[in-house]
Amino acid sequence: MRRLPLLLALLCPLLAAAAPTPPQSEIRPGALWEDDHGNHINAHGGGFLLHAGRVWWFGEHKVPGEAGNTAQVGVHCYSSPADDLVNWRDEGIALRVSDDPASPIARGCIIERPKVVHNAKTGKFVMWFHLELKGRGYAAAQAGVAVADRPEGPYVFLRAGRVNPGIPAQNAPADPAKEAPIYLRDLPGGQMARDMTIFVDDDGTAYHVYASEDNRTLQIAALDDTYTRHTGRYVRLFPGRYMEAPALFKKDGKYWFIGSGCTGWAPNAARSAVADAIWGPWTELGNPARGENAEKTHFSQSTYVLPLPGKPDTLIYCGDRWTPKNAIDGRYVWLPIVWEDGKPTLPWRDAWRPADLR
Numbered sequence: 001m002r003r004l005p006l007l008l009a010l011l012c013p014l015l016a017a018a019a020p021t022p023p024q025s026e027i028r029p030g031a032l033w034e035d036d037h038g039n040h041i042n043a044h045g046g047g048f049l050l051h052a053g054r055v056w057w058f059g060e061h062k063v064p065g066e067a068g069n070t071a072q073v074g075v076h077c078y079s080s081p082a083d084d085l086v087n088w089r090d091e092g093i094a095l096r097v098s099d100d101p102a103s104p105i106a107r108g109c110i111i112e113r114p115k116v117v118h119n120a121k122t123g124k125f126v127m128w129f130h131l132e133l134k135g136r137g138y139a140a141a142q143a144g145v146a147v148a149d150r151p152e153g154p155y156v157f158l159r160a161g162r163v164n165p166g167i168p169a170q171n172a173p174a175d176p177a178k179e180a181p182i183y184l185r186d187l188p189g190g191q192m193a194r195d196m197t198i199f200v201d202d203d204g205t206a207y208h209v210y211a212s213e214d215n216r217t218l219q220i221a222a223l224d225d226t227y228t229r230h231t232g233r234y235v236r237l238f239p240g241r242y243m244e245a246p247a248l249f250k251k252d253g254k255y256w257f258i259g260s261g262c263t264g265w266a267p268n269a270a271r272s273a274v275a276d277a278i279w280g281p282w283t284e285l286g287n288p289a290r291g292e293n294a295e296k297t298h299f300s301q302s303t304y305v306l307p308l309p310g311k312p313d314t315l316i317y318c319g320d321r322w323t324p325k326n327a328i329d330g331r332y333v334w335l336p337i338v339w340e341d342g343k344p345t346l347p348w349r350d351a352w353r354p355a356d357l358r
């Protein structure tokens with residue numbers, strides 16, 4: 001009996017460590033976001049998938065220090081009930097880097113901005129990501145693809161490469177050699193593909209949207225009906241505007257774009273645009289951020305626009321606040337999109353509840 005206080009003193013910290021994170025109800029942009037184990041969520045440059053009553057969050061797993069910006073582990077997955085979006089369960093590593101140094105996804109490569117879509121025809125979950133080969137900086141500019149039978153993986157790497165080799169854009173100028181020689185440079189080997197997203201239209205067609213031609217243009221390319229290959233149809237947008245971080249969404253029958261300028265890991269003023277058809281023409285609408293830190297997009301860079309499950313016209317901007325010197329500490333800035341004069345805007349909120357958007 002005399003040993004009971006000692007036993008309790010020993011057990012209490014263990015019990016506390018094993019206790020699940022208490023339920024949370026608020027999104028606090030820029031704060032530490034705990035998963036169900038109490039760890040800061042590690043899914044940067046993320047993408048989201050609504051499937052089987054849950055929202056699945058895929059993102060870059062970073063490690064401490066500057067090396068954390070290279071892929072030492074792979075793509076991390078979390079999930080939350082579709083009506084929640086604040087409490088996230090750790091689903092583990094969805095795509096693991098390879099221990100084979102000859103693999104395109106060898107540990108130490110760069111895997112950025114993974115996005116997962118579900119293909120109804122094959123039943124597969126398809127992950128696309130921006131891939132840079134180990135030791136080559138950002139020169140490779142490839143798109144990688146992997147598939148899985150379950151949303152959380154494990155994903156099996158299929159292949160990586162540049163996009164649509166040998167095929168000119170649908171909207172190529174009549175005389176590219178005269179108008180823009182850069183349009184010819186990548187024609188034989190394929191289009192560069194860096195910052196990216198995947199957008200699935202209402203008719204089930206999926207599109208790969210990516211920064212190309214040394215980030216000078218954004219391109220939109222159609223995928224085939226398995227979502228694992230490009231079809232050869234693509235357009236070149238915003239020439240000379242140097243945009244990154246593309247996020248696409250649809251509302252009121254129109255296509256909307258939020259992205260950023262090109263300043264490495266440092267935040268800049270976001271961009272936005274609208275089109276009646278996905279192939280364009282696209283019209284720029286300016287910086288959607290509003291308020292004190294609008295010129296830096298509230299110290300964030302877009303990665304996705306998430307339609308509120310069950311209320312898809314209510315949209316959530318999801319961005320990253322990068323911390324390149326200690327990559328694992330990167331934060332998430334999510335803000336409800338507010339419509340002002342027919343344009344999407346991003347006013348700052350210290351804290352907000354997804355439940356209040358319903």
Ligand code: DGJ
Nearest residue numbers: 045112195244245264265
């Ligand atoms: C900005 C991009 O949006 C990020 O995904 C990453 O590629 C950094 N640049 C690297 O500097």
